[in-house]
Amino acid sequence: MSNILEINNLSLKIGVQDILHDVTVKVPQKGIVSVLGANGVGKTSLMRCVSGIYHATGGEILLDGQDISKLKSHDIVERGVMQAPEGRQIFSTMTVLENLLLGAGALGRQELDHVLTLFPVLKERLKQQAGSMSGGEQQMLCIGRALMHKPKVLLLDEPSLGLAPRLVGFICELVTRIRDEGYSVLLVEQNVKAALRISDKAYVIEHGKIVIEGDAHELMSDKRVADAYLGGHVHEGS
């Protein structure tokens, strides 16, 4: 299987701080790959590098074999990498519909019906101010906004953060569903258990370095992962 997105030996320094060091992550076509780790280990910085908010100080990011690591954020979106970022970053004083259309860019309303089928809640709230919705609804808007652009690679930064367990289940189901529709997903999560369950491949990041990588299925029963992130409890398959 060919890789749609390849992050090769990426490093990021901000001031004197080493944020990322020699990070390599590969996302296959129509795959879900997750990057796992605790708070403040560089997960979000990695995602920001891919989206061009930060510019890496070393290494490369290949999309379909072309380096995008020097491009500006709007060029990267143009090429088909769209992110549902940390903190959602929705336009809180604009309506839900306006938020979705801003995500769509030149595509306009082309994907609107599709996104509204994925998130029926948003359909009733199109005219509502985005900031007045609940956290879960805002998260759906955030993912929906990214899907409006029909991205080649969808980046999801902590989609489960602050959500009720039932909603975490919904988001997981949704991510598998859009993968089945042909999207490639790079997921960053603290909720290791939920992420491993839906991923094909996973990387564990600590202090800006990838320390463990492998098949998501295998990592579930990996002792190091279990000790550090699953409360020492090894899952027997799933």
Next chain:
Amino acid sequence: MFDPYFLQQLAIGVSLGMIYALMAIGFTLIFGVLNVVNFAHGEVYTIGAFAGLMAITAFAPPLLVVLFIALAAGAFAGFGLERLAFRPFRRFSDEASLKSRAMREATLMSSLAMSIIAREAMELIFGSQFQSVDLAYLINKPIEIGPITIVNGDLIILGITLLMLAGLQWLLKKSPIGMSIRAVSNNALGAKYCGINTDRTIIFTFIIGSGMGALAGILVGLYYGAIFPAMGFTPGIKAFVAMVMGGLSSIPGAVVSAMILGLAESISTSFMPSVWSDMVAYAFLLATLIFFPQGLFGARRERV
């Protein structure tokens, strides 16, 4: 029944308010996207007036063309201003630096510097005294309506401002560039994640805001027949007050505040000597800052 003098002042107040509104929109738009005050906005107004004047003396075009030339000159000045006084300080593009305090303070000084340079340059070129405007272009032909007399300039200013406001509203709500301006105002980082080119959006904001400011300049120049290099200072302050009263980044708030300011100022001459009327704006500013620090209409509404 109101006495005619009062009604007369009311008519003047509407025109004054409209001019302040045109100016205040530029301030507000720029504050919305960058969280900075553009201190050179008053000079953009002056540049508009001088551009119109030069067009009149050079080839005496129809009034509409004069206005258009002023608008274009303002837009160009806004573009240059962004390049010279704002862009160089925007070295990083993450949200922390796009609307940071350092950025705010640096551009506050750089825009002030640009305004001084522009004003002094115009003084060197044109001299500091009033420029004479071809009488045929003045928009002060009297029109009698019952007991009061307005001039055709009042109607022209009213018409053009309403047109500009409606156009701006359409632009911000319907056009892609307007949507981008609102998005950057609301959440600059979110706009980047949506693939919005924030640099380009900021340039367009300066172009639109400065064009409207310059239009206000030429309108006032032709209304009073007085065009001089320091003419932008007072309206700049008034528009700034209107922006603060309106809550810093709300266009409807700024427009309503500008109207209140214009009316209050011209009606105040019924009660006190007209030389004191400039004080009204400062009184409003003080009252706003003390009693309504979030602006007269409250905070937490849509930016821009």
